Amino acid sequence: MFRFLRAHGIDPGPTQRPMLAGALAGLLALPPAAAVFVGLGSFSVTAERIMRLPAAATAAILVLAFVVAGVLYACLFRRAANDRGGGWLFGISFGFFLWIAAPVIILPLIPGSAMAAGRPAIGFMGSFLVWGLALGALFPYVHRPLQTDLNTRRKGLLDRFGPSSAVPHHRLLRRQPSK
Amino acid sequence: MIRVISVRKALLAGAAGAAAWEAVLRLFSVAGLPLVDLVQVLGALAVPGGAAWAWWISGFLMLLAAGALWATFYAYFVWSLFAWRPLLQGVAFSMGVAVLAQLVTYPLLQLMHASSEVARTGLLGLLDEVSWRERVGLVIGHLVYGAVLGALYTRPVGGATKQEPHPVPAPSRPRSGPLKTARPRGPSSFIFATGVECSYPTLDGGRWRLDQMAATGHYRHWRRDLELTVEVGATHLRYGPPLHLIHLGPDRYDWSFPDLVMPAMREMGITPIIDLCHFGLPSWLENFQNPEAPEALRAYAAAFADRYPWVRFYTPFNEMFVCTKLSALEGLWNEQLKSERAFVTAVRHVVKANSLMCREILQRRPDAVLVNSESGEFYQPCCPDPHIVSKAEFENERRFLPLDLLFSRPVSERMRHHLFEHGMPEDEYAWFMRGDVPRRAIIGVDYYDWNEKLIDHDGEAKALGELFGWYVIANQYWERYRRPMMHTETNAMDAREAPHWLWRQWHNVQLIQKAGVPVVGFTWYSVTDQVDWDIAQSEALGNVNPVGLFDLNRQPRAVAQAYKHLIEMFSDEPGLRDCQALKRLLT
Numbered sequence: 036m037f038r039f040l041r042a043h044g045i046d047p048g049p050t051q052r053p054m055l056a057g058a059l060a061g062l063l064a065l066p067p068a069a070a071v072f073v074g075l076g077s078f079s080v081t082a083e084r085i086m087r088l089p090a091a092a093t094a095a096i097l098v099l100a101f102v103v104a105g106v107l108y109a110c111l112f113r114r115a116a117n118d119r120g121g122g123w124l125f126g127i128s129f130g131f132f133l134w135i136a137a138p139v140i141i142l143p144l145i146p147g148s149a150m151a152a153g154r155p156a157i158g159f160m161g162s163f164l165v166w167g168l169a170l171g172a173l174f175p176y177v178h179r180p181l182q183t184d185l186n187t188r189r190k191g192l193l194d195r196f197g198p199s200s201a202v203p204h205h206r207l208l209r210r211q212p213s214k
Numbered sequence: 215m216i217r218v219i220s221v222r223k224a225l226l227a228g229a230a231g232a233a234a235w236e237a238v239l240r241l242f243s244v245a246g247l248p249l250v251d252l253v254q255v256l257g258a259l260a261v262p263g264g265a266a267w268a269w270w271i272s273g274f275l276m277l278l279a280a281g282a283l284w285a286t287f288y289a290y291f292v293w294s295l296f297a298w299r300p301l302l303q304g305v306a307f308s309m310g311v312a313v314l315a316q317l318v319t320y321p322l323l324q325l326m327h328a329s330s331e332v333a334r335t336g337l338l339g340l341l342d343e344v345s346w347r348e349r350v351g352l353v354i355g356h357l358v359y360g361a362v363l364g365a366l367y368t369r370p371v372g373g374a375t376k377q378e379p380h381p382v383p384a385p386s387r388p389r390s391g392p393l394k395t396a397r398p399r400g401p402s403s404f405i406f407a408t409g410v411e412c413s414y415p416t417l418d419g420g421r422w423r424l425d426q427m428a429a430t431g432h433y434r435h436w437r438r439d440l441e442l443t444v445e446v447g448a449t450h451l452r453y454g455p456p457l458h459l460i461h462l463g464p465d466r467y468d469w470s471f472p473d474l475v476m477p478a479m480r481e482m483g484i485t486p487i488i489d490l491c492h493f494g495l496p497s498w499l500e501n502f503q504n505p506e507a508p509e510a511l512r513a514y515a516a517a518f519a520d521r522y523p524w525v526r527f528y529t530p531f532n533e534m535f536v537c538t539k540l541s542a543l544e545g546l547w548n549e550q551l552k553s554e555r556a557f558v559t560a561v562r563h564v565v566k567a568n569s570l571m572c573r574e575i576l577q578r579r580p581d582a583v584l585v586n587s588e589s590g591e592f593y594q595p596c597c598p599d600p601h602i603v604s605k606a607e608f609e610n611e612r613r614f615l616p617l618d619l620l621f622s623r624p625v626s627e628r629m630r631h632h633l634f635e636h637g638m639p640e641d642e643y644a645w646f647m648r649g650d651v652p653r654r655a656i657i658g659v660d661y662y663d664w665n666e667k668l669i670d671h672d673g674e675a676k677a678l679g680e681l682f683g684w685y686v687i688a689n690q691y692w693e694r695y696r697r698p699m700m701h702t703e704t705n706a707m708d709a710r711e712a713p714h715w716l717w718r719q720w721h722n723v724q725l726i727q728k729a730g731v732p733v734v735g736f737t738w739y740s741v742t743d744q745v746d747w748d749i750a751q752s753e754a755l756g757n758v759n760p761v762g763l764f765d766l767n768r769q770p771r772a773v774a775q776a777y778k779h780l781i782e783m784f785s786d787e788p789g790l791r792d793c794q795a796l797k798r799l800l801t
Contacts, residue, residue: 046710048765049775076331084332115216117767124286135318152328157259160322175767185445185770185778196776198783201717 046113049192050185053109053116056178060170061105063177064126065098068166075158077151085149104133105170117175126171127164134163218429218745218756218766219289220370227366228285229278231304231359236277238358239351249351253277255323284311285363289370294755304364305357312356316349317341370756371429371745372422375497379459382433382471393437394444396483402797404790405700405735406781407487408443408763409452411744414494415540415547415751420501423494424754427456429745430766436475438768439741440482446763446774447781451479452587452702452737454489454532458496461514469521476522487527487585490515490571493537493751494548501549502541502560508567515571519578529585529702530571533660534564534616536589546752558636565619565646572652583799587658587702588617590687592666593675606669614694617657621695622649654799656734657695658702659688661719684722689731698732698795703739705761707748712761712773720780732795738777742766 047053072078082093108129109116116125137159151159194200235252242249257264257273264272292307321340325333333340373380411426427433443451455472462468479486491511499507515530531537541548542556549556568586575582591613595606611629618625624647625633634640661684664677684701692699701723706715716738727733743762746755758766763774784790 046772048770049772050770080331114765114767114769117765117769119767120221121219121290124283124290127283128287128291135314135322150325150333151331152325152333153331154326155331156322156326156328160326182769185775192775193779196713196772197779198717200713200776201721203714 048114049196050182050187051114051117051178052181053113053178054106056174056181057105057107057109057116058102059105059181060174060177061102061108062098063173064105064166064169065101067169068101068162071165072158072162075154075161077155077158077162080151080155085151101166104129108170109174116171117178119175122171122173122175123168124171126167126169126174128167129171130163130165130167133167134160137163216758217290217293218371218758219286219293220367220756221286221289223367223370224285224289225282227363228282228288230281230366231285231308231362232277232281234362235281235355235359236274239355242351242354248347249354250320250348252352252355255320255327256280259323259326281359281363284359285367288363289367293367293370294757299364300368301361301364304362304367305360308356308360308363311360312353315352315356316344320344320348320352369422369754372417372424372754373428375416375421375423378423378497379462379468382456382459385434385437385474393478393482394441395481396444396449397447398483399449399785400792402793402800403449403785404793404796405450405485405737406448406777406785407450407452407702407735407737408446408448408777409487409703409737409740410439410454411740411742411747412454412456412489412492413751414456414458414492416494416497416501417547417550417752417754419550420497420548422754423458423497424746424751425456425458426745429756430742432742433471435768437478440475440479440484442741442764442768442774443484444482446741446778447785448484448777450485450487450527450735450737451741452487452489452529452739453479454492454529455518457491457514458494461496461510461517463496463498464510465513467514467517472522476525480524485527486525487529488518488522488525489529489532489587490518491530491567492532493540502538502563503549503551503556505563507563508570511567512570512574516574516578519575519582523579526579526581527583527585528571528575529587529658530575531564531568532587533589534561534568534620535591535613538564538616540750546750554632555636558633558638561616561619562638562642565616568616568620569646569649572655573650576652581654581800582652583654583656584652585656585658585700585702586617586620587660587700588691589613590659590661590665590684590691592682592687592690594666594668594678594681596668596670599671602669602671602673605673609667609669609675614691617691617695619646620649621651621655621697622647623695655697656700656799657691657697658700658737659684659691660703660739661687661701662704663706663715680718684719685726688722688726689729692726692731698734698799699726700733700735700737702735702737704737705739706773707759707761709760709771709773712771713776716773716776716780720784727789732798734793734796734799738763738773742768 082088082090086093112125116122239249253270253273256276257269260272261268288307321344325340410432413426414423416423432439460467495501495507499510538557538560540546542551542560545552572584593606593609595603611626663679666678666681667675668678670676688699704719706712720736723733723736740762742764743766744759746757747759763777764770
């Protein structure tokens, strides 16, 4: 599947900075998600009964986690994340899979493996979906101003795209015998 | 973007699937066999403790929304991954979702109904609380959903021909500011071109049209596509206004779309090479078996040249050989026939149309340059078996047939016999041989990774990859016609390989020019990615082929930077800044 995606041109273009855009979009997508998370009581349950940390520390960890998740989104979707038409779908799918990954992958790592239930559980699902939706929808708009233009020659790019790229990659990689 | 989807179709198919789910499982319940009531599970989350009608409405709406969302996911990520019937694809997808529902989603939804805020049970504990009836219900519900989704979500790109002409969508960002303009170059500077992919063949017995300009978003983003052409430094743009949307009937034309694009192109300093017919006909003309097609295309060429008298470069008929072969011999497009007689008929009509179009253009614009773009093909016999060798020889002659007739070059005895045997009247052949060949005619040789073919032991043609290369193949066309040459199309299906392919094609052009062949231009085709060319547009699947300088989000690919670099590096080189071959052609 990944080879299929790569061959279909999912690699970022020469002017793109997807990781930075992912981190920023992940951060910018937080306020609406936080509103759901706090509003349905998920935050207090997470801080007090699941993570058992002060609210500030819990908030800091969650913000960091979602910034990292934004970078992960950019790594996964790469070029496709710039799709203004489909970005919302990629984002909400990513948010959905993060939500279902939480009880399978993340929660078992926590001793006691407590899970949110009732209204806070709805808050968990809602906030992941809202965050993903906002992340995917914002990403193309966040990324555009971060990109360089075609005239910018970044270091190393000419080796990859310039005249010497006429040589097949496997020959470029082969070492010459030392004299 | 790896796939062009129809969001409207996906949402409708998903909602319909969800509605079918509810209908089937409600029937089970009414029949006294309640399995799982997902509408209640969802509705009770939105309206806890509410009346039955309240939770049913809210739950049903949530189910519809979830169905629509999953369907959009299916459309982007799963549709057409496997060459199965659409219904099976939908069912296979929904079984994956069913597993997810059994293991994670449904238990987590149930957890949301708990009265406490925290559950001490792990996921495995939750799984135990899902009954076998619920499990069976989830499988049945997903089966129904997947079957409906798969049956309804088909052909995400293109449109029904009976609904043509459909209105062209307005540009997404109409601008009033100044347009980007191309760097001025001398009129005889070497042509560095790109193109907008504009094929519009019909499929499914003429009922469905795959319009590349629609599928790639060009109608909406045409202004951006012109800007990208300028940005990359191309001097010329191969451009085919949508014949099927313009030529509405005898003496009936709708110029609204080209009237937007053509003046902008002119203002931006892009020289268009206008494709008048690109693999399809308006639905009222049906297909290339229609003997009225040449006359209709003649009238269209005359009307186009009258309306845009400043256009000098034309490709009256793009890739005649490919068009006739795929329409009448391989049964993929338009008439979808598979017979030698249908092929010869299509060739007769197509070449006649081309010839008549050339005359009309030259009457109005005597200095017009005709770029006869053709697919550069070659067939290699796999072995000395006389049958295989003979087949390869025949195919190697057939590849030239449309150009031979257009340029009034007598074909071999064998080919002539073949033409007469399959319906070409002798006086028509004589008409072709009496043709007046325009002086300013270029042979454009398109070349891709699959153009060289091996005739294998079974007599089947298999793509060989780059065996001899453009230099050798183009040289065969040069030796045959002795006309100025141009590399009029190339690209690579694997985006990572594109810069590699670009530079290699360019070196072929350089070498043939050094060998004394008058080459006037080079083309990376196209500005943006294309759709479904990996299956020769035989179906409307919507899969994106990453061959463009820019992707369908109009974001540059590596090859855009490589092509820009190539143009900057070579355009001012002696012999290219003032290309003598082009100069002779233009004066």
